[in-house]
Amino acid sequence: MLAYYDEVGFKDWTHAETGAPMLKAQHPEFEMWSQGIHSQAGVSCADCHMPYKRVGAMKISDHHVRSPLLNINNACQTCHKVPEDELKDRAETIQARTSHLRDLALDALVDLIEEIKGARENGATDDQLAAVLDFQRKASFYVDFVEAENSAGFHADQESARILAESINFSRQGQVALRKLP
Ligand code: HEC
Ligand code: HEC
Known part of the structure; x- marks a missing residue:
């Protein structure tokens, strides 16, 4: 995605304090899920977010789309025959670790932004800062990719950690590049 945006020279907005050409990750749940263990096992969005439930004699898919952690019995225990607390704990462990990394x-990223602001105040030019602003653009898009994805790492824990x-x-690296400016 980033390679494509770079190639066509796209930006969603310009950072007010540094002038970096920024990108907004727009809810990449599908893309994140596709890198995770459940997608590899053929488990789809609807299996967790719209699990089957009984209404009278009928079996229908639940249209109250919500957090599966509020509905572990229907959403998870059809496949995972382990106690509810254990499943919740495993999901929350992934989410706590992801949130810490986030x-x-x-x-x-805030450290980098503060340092770029300082360099600007000391007269650094757009040309001098180009490579540093590109690091800000990348760093921001990557952290936003995980944040805007909404499962706090659950859909693909290792991929979230990698990003x-x-x-x-x-x-x-942006901070290191700033140190090399004249
Ligand atoms: C294996 C089960 C599972 C699958 C498959 C799955 N999700 Fe999720 N999803 C979760 C869990 C667990 C959360 C975290 C909920 C929480 O933090 O309360 C979540 C969170 C979300 C949220 C945020 C919901 C909220 O209430 O905060 C959205 C939106 C979402 N998923 C969309 C999707 C989409 C779209 C797909 C398919 C591309 C998908 N999910 C596949 C389990 C799943
Ligand atoms: C349709 C079946 C299905 C549903 C529904 C499902 N899972 Fe899974 N889950 C799997 C399979 C299959 C695996 C992969 C097992 C393997 O490859 O060893 C898996 C793996 C996992 C893992 C291990 C992840 C890892 O990285 O090691 C956890 C934790 C997990 N599921 C929790 C949940 C939770 C919580 C829910 C409900 C929100 C849920 N699952 C819903 C089938 C399902």
Whole structure:
């Protein structure tokens, strides 16, 4: 996605404080799910978010689309024959770890933004900052990709961690590139 946006020179907005050409990740649930263990096992969105339920003698799919963690019996235990608490705990462990990595990525990005603002105040030009602003664009898009995805890592835990690690690295590389400015 990023390679495509770079190729066509697209930006959603310009960062007010640094001037970086920014991107907005727009709810990539499908893309994230497609990298996860459930998609590999053929488990679809509707299996978890619209599980079957009984209404009288009929079996229908639940149209109250919501968090499956509020409905673990129907949403998960059809496949996972383990206690509800255990399933909830496994999902929440993934989410807590993802949220911690997300916070690290956001802190790194804020550090980079603060340093770019400082460089601007010291007279750094657009040309000098081009590579650094590209790191900000990447770091921001990557952390936003996980945040805008809404499952806090559950749909694909390892892929979420990978994307957040890349984001942290982009921010820190941006800071290193700033140190090399004259
Ligand atoms: C294996 C079960 C499972 C599958 C398959 C699945 N999800 Fe989810 N989804 C979850 C869980 C668990 C959460 C986290 C809910 C929470 O944090 O309360 C979630 C969260 C979400 C949310 C946020 C909901 C909220 O109430 O905050 C959206 C939107 C979503 N999923 C969409 C999708 C889409 C679209 C797909 C298919 C491309 C999909 N999900 C596939 C289990 C699943
Ligand atoms: C339609 C069947 C199905 C449903 C519904 C389903 N799962 Fe799964 N789940 C699987 C399969 C299959 C695997 C992969 C097992 C494997 O490959 O070893 C899996 C794997 C997992 C894992 C291990 C993930 C990992 O990275 O190791 C967890 C945790 C999990 N499911 C929790 C849930 C929760 C919570 C829900 C409900 C929100 C749910 N599942 C709904 C079939 C399902």
